[in-house]
Amino acid sequence: MLFFLLSAFFFVFSTAVPWSASPFNPSSIPLAVRTPYLSTWLPQGSGTPLNGAWPQHWTGQTVGWSGFIKVDGTPYSFLGEPAIPASFAKATQKSMEFTSTQSVFVMSAGAVDLTITFLSPVEPNDLSKQSFPFAYMALSAASTDGNSYTVQLYSDISAEWVSGDSSLPVNWTTSTGADTLVHQVQLQTQTPFVETSDRILQGSVFYSTTVASGVTYQTGEDVVVRSQFVNSSVLLNTKDTNFRAISNAWPVFAFAHDLGKVTGTPSNPVVVSVGHVRDPVVSYIVAGGKLQDRSSYFWNQFSDVTDAITSFLQEYGDTLSRNSKFDAQVQSDASAISADYAAIVALSIRQTLGATEITISKNDDGSWNTSDVLVFMKEISSDGNVNTVDVIFPAYPLLLYVNPLLAKYLLAGLFEYQATGQYPNKFSVHDLGADYPKAIGHNAGDDEAMPVEESGNMLIMALSYAQKSGDNSQLMTYASLLDQWTQFLISDSLIPESQISTDDFAGKLTNQTNLAIKGIVGIKAMSVIAGILGDSEKSSNYSSTADSYIGRWQSLAINPDQSHLTLSYGNSSSWGLAYNLYADKLLKLNLFPDSVYQMQTNWYRSVQQPYGVALDTRHTYTKSDWQIWTAAIMTDTNARDMFISAVKKTASNGLSSQPFADWYEARDGTPEGFRARPVVGGHLALVR
Template sequence: MKLKLLIATAIVCQSVSSFAQKQVFKNELRAPAYPLVTIDPNTSAWSYSNELNADVVRHWTGKSFPLLGVLKVDGKTYRFLGKEEAELLPLARMGEHAAWTGSYVVSEPASDWMKPSFDARQWKTGAAPFGTKDKEPNVETDWQEPKIWIKREVELTEDLTGKSVYIEFTHDDDAILYVNGIEVVNTGNSTGKNSRVKLPDHVVKTLKKGKNILAGYCYNRVANGYFDFGLFTEKEGSIQFDNEAKQITSNVQATQTHYSFNCGPVDLKITFTAPMFLDKLDLMARPVNYLSYTVHAKDGKKHQVQLYLEAAPNWALNSPLQDAASSFFTSGNLQFVKTGSKSQQVLAKKGDDLRIDWGYFYMAGAKSKTKSAVGSSHQLRSNFLKSENGSSSNGGQQLALIQSFDVSSSYQDKILLGYDDLYSIQYFGQNLRPYWNNTGNSSIEKQFELADKEYTVLKKAADKFDAELWGTALRNGGEDYAALCALAYRQAIAAHKLVKAPNGDLLLLSKENDSNGSIGTVDVTYPSAPIFLYYNPELAKALMNAIFYYSESNKWTKPFAAHDVGTYPLANGQTYGGDMPVEESGNMLLLTYALAKVEGNAAYAKKHWKVLSTWVDYLVDKGLDPENQLCTDDFAGHFAHNANLSIKAILGIASYGYLAQMLGEEATAKKYLTEAKAMAMKWKKMAEDGDHYKLTFDKSGTWSQKYNMVWDKLLKMDIFDPSIRETEIKYYLSKQNKYGLPLDNRQPYTKTDWIIWTATMADDKPTFEAFLKPVYRFMNETTDRVPMSDWTYTDRPKRAGFKARSVVGGYFIKMLEEKLGKAK
């Protein structure tokens, strides 16, 4: 028997290894955006298009992160990566760069308000950006009302007929924009940062010399408001690499994104690799990714080939208008290019739609095979076209690396990309270095050197890991599930930063991307935790450590858990405007018990028992029928008697009871488990509504996803009557729309992470897959090309908001179910 098992294991391992190396498994999902370079919330670069060369590479916020890749074969160029971004000249700058003054009102004006002939002299006057001044950075004019109407006068020095003109805008939430009275943008219920729309010719023809009018309406549905817009024209003659390589395939896997291209007589394969293995913290935190490539001559003839990779200083700037300093140098066996802001104001900014502007971005290649250059984009590209490569400087700050070689069969090489942020997080007043350099004894050059030496081993490990993740997800949830998990892996991790606290605790601090920029948000930790519970429980602790410290240090004195510990990257205390008492306390208790089940002991709970005891008593007092307060779905606003929130409270109390049991505190265990079961019985009576259970206890005819109940099943808590789950699952199947199950009866929007939690409540794989298919369909068809959104509509392929958030780590809950099933 043992021999047979050993042989079978060997066959499986060999199969997985072969499977990985040949890459025969393919993710057929047309991703909303493709991960390219994923290090942390600051260094996070994506392709927002189906073809790698159809658009500029972008930061997760949507801002341009120019990375341009060109292959020259026998003198002919083929652009395979990124797009030359036409240089835009400002006709009317956005307020974030130069405050402009407009006329505005906050009560609905006459229907012709947007027309140039409308007289707005009675309106108020204010400077842009307009927004919630105490919540949003850069706001000049405070806007607290739900709606705003703004008119902006733009003086042009010439007619623009025949030119390429763009309107750029930032909005939170719904926005409609007009140019000379003609509607050019209507976003619907969504948010956006620095979106850009090219104006149609008939609109451009109206832009005449003299006075022109831009008009905008914005409706802030909930929380923070923000509105800003400007006008730009394209600079002529800025495109030099117009010949595109023909993309053949794309394939997103957990740690890698693969592409293949036809470049005339040669084929090109490109792989972006981020060896973010969660059980190896040094690798997970190493701030270096790879762009590796293989060139294959199709005709067997010898070809002269050069690969050109160019990056912009944007990688190290919040705004491309900031002054940068770029350079090149050699270190060890590597040739480097480097860029960073001149000001280097370390940890000086906090907020959501921000990019890092301290520290330095680097690219490197083997010194023996790589030439470097720094200069203006026009000059660097012209030099490459003329084969005048090498180090130069003509006032510009663009970076380029060029690798030259001959190929008659196949040639392989790589370029390394990385970021040294010097200091990553400010933690209660103290600046913390990144985990990879927490003692100050390393350097970015050493990290690049290690990455270079270990590449071959790490590439094989990445292939194997990707195959294993795909296989596990496929077994548990089907092919659609495997595709979503593969896409979610790097997004979930890169929305965090790993540091070490002064007391030695690991801190894995999330950034609440495209939401409000909070750091260490508990109701972001809660949905993202399954990926970390599955791969490394120490990182699950690292998600919670800051919140425990916040209470235990008496910096947070309320009898429930805090919402956050600040605004990224400043973790100096909660900055969110409203507490979520039941939500966050329930989250912390549930996750502490889930961690104990994964580890097989309650040592972590024992360490934090005093504060857990405070939180559980709050839930006993307030949790059964929650007062008018926010829950994690705070975009839906405050509401009382929330049945799903009550489930969280009850299971949080049960979690405390089971933790007490694991610690041998039998009397305490009995007390809280008895309380939880009694509350669950009351819940059933309060929430029952015929063939389903209510959204709120006081309103019949309502319903909602009871995704919190998944823990009753996964942790085998036996608190709620199992028939509740069965009833709800059956009811949900009748409520699905084309793109998913709505969050509740109030709106057609949903949360994709909660759908997967709800689906995991089902007892069979076909039902699970029935909930997954619409989510897959949404991601495959959405017209919003951004890193996966978790807040989406179910009746149309549009996101309601959010992108690039860590909560997609919650997709791994189905895999976690299998792991917990094997736990002692």
């Protein structure tokens, strides 16, 4: 009892912050999150204001982003932790709010409030816009005492946005066009498709704003450029051409905006954009072992990156409107479950989509082939693989919710590769490549083997996409592959041999109850697929097989006292989260009897820990995605909400400064190491 009281006390104490936080103060706040390489966050821990820490890439590496506001000549910092000879005060954070697409801060600088809106657009129904590797920061000021004040704003980024290795040399340019001011920064030596410490050695970072009266720019050493603004309220429109290492006199790339007089009416927003652009983005294996360069989808609409940036900046108002409507729809849908659930979902969307890139190829004549769309997902912070099947699988509910086409295009590369016959195993491949962004396959068949896991996943996802969209084309095209994987499941899923599942960190295990569930659901899914394709005989045979397996599975998997499912057959003291039952509900198969769901609902109530239910009896940790999937199979709302509230409690407990860690201790909520992973898309299991 003491443990529970201490946990509750620490939860309340650790999450108290001196500003208004809505819907809660998370472990890390998304600022600019669009791709695996444009993924910038404000680390929180027990609470850090926007000007209390440097923003970080999801890896934890600093990405310098600095901001100042001057009010009647008095300077205040509002972003980052700049240290300069010139004196300044710190603005006071009054509030922070996040939605599915935005993180909004209000900072008080004397008698002026500055609203800072970080918008990472979610545009799932426009592939070009969704593929833009850019995000916005918008600044608007208003006085709070009825008087007017002169206000100037400043912001910069450092070359740390290019690489986490500060010893690497960079170069840069500043373009002063008719419509747009653009700072471009890149490594002097680039290596396509190669990462170091999860940062790509390729591409350029762009920091941009719209040309207007009162806008100035400057590049140079951090303390020099920042002091110039703090001392003089304006930049010099000068360009440092002394190219050097990132940490050598830390080069920064800055803009200043003079707002003139600011009153109680909020000023028109000052908008800057930040982006990380490279081309090509992925190397993908096609038939015959050839490697195909693939580019971001948006290139088919723009002749050069400046045109793309100009369009992006000019569309800020419309983009904000669309994304605010998206936020409202997500909030409405998720709030129908609970307020805690809506908060979890809002924090999960940018994180999931920020691990993906939408690509197209070129035709032989060099034109863009917009009918050849593939989406690639990085397995962030665990193995770094490309399109890992058992990472796509938990993320799938989000994809089905925002636009099922994204789900289709994520599976397409996996289907196409295996259809070439280059992958030698009879079960599904684990991923498209060991190291993002090289989707070069596993022609030796030496990928991490999860035979039942991945074969079941592919069948379940293929059918769920078809059911959601009404598009059966993928089922028809790859029917033979789907049938091949089903034959494997018939042989190997009822009594699985020793192997790992998606929770590979837990190790191998023989006769896994939850893994068998996935295999049996996969077989039943194929019976539905066969019916869709008009093969009634095959459909009937697969359905009969799955149904017969259910009876045998129950005799093997249910504890002798009928109180719960075991973790593995014959181990009556074991149990685990039977989250794979969610696939039965997702596909509306009604394969497992209601008694199994009721039994598990009763059992999980009895083994709840302060931060949820443990993943299984081998360890005391759990995972947020599987917590929510399990919530989705509960037979009553109290049990459902028990899981949901535990995940929200973990996300807001102040014990981590990492982007939403999906793997953590069920006893005390401490993270186990994963961060920023796209599997949090599984949190949308209740609204998909």
